[in-house]
Amino acid sequence: MVCAIRNIEQALSDGVKRPSPSEAKNRPIARKSLVAARPIQAGEPFTPENVTAKRPGTNLSPMCWDDVVGRMARRDYTIDELIELCCVRMPRIPFSGTWNELSG
Numbered sequence: 001m002v003c004a005i006r007n008i009e010q011a012l013s014d015g016v017k018r019p020s021p022s023e024a025k026n027r028p029i030a031r032k033s034l035v036a037a038r039p040i041q042a043g044e045p046f047t048p049e050n051v052t053a054k055r056p057g058t059n060l061s062p063m064c065w066d067d068v069v070g071r072m073a074r075r076d077y078t079i080d081e082l083i084e085l086c087c088v089r090m091p092r093i094p095f096s097g098t099w100n101e102l103s104g
Contacts, residue, residue, distance in 0.1 A: 031057020034068060036077035044073050051083060060085055
């Protein structure tokens, strides 16, 4: 009976969700990063049309989308180049209308 209780305690763990070892090694492959969907020039705003999320997840998470879109690029980006937070100019640029009006 004691052995059965110890098995149950081990199965319940401490209640904190963590990735298993097999999940942890797949994490970089399964995660995504923000990248340039097309060439972006320095000073150009990041928009839904020029930023996308792709694998692998080695840099800025797509969860930062709202922190990036609407800000200006500090440098040029090529297609599929990783967006770096250090190269995103703060603060957000104010605008009303569509992104096409802003860049046109």
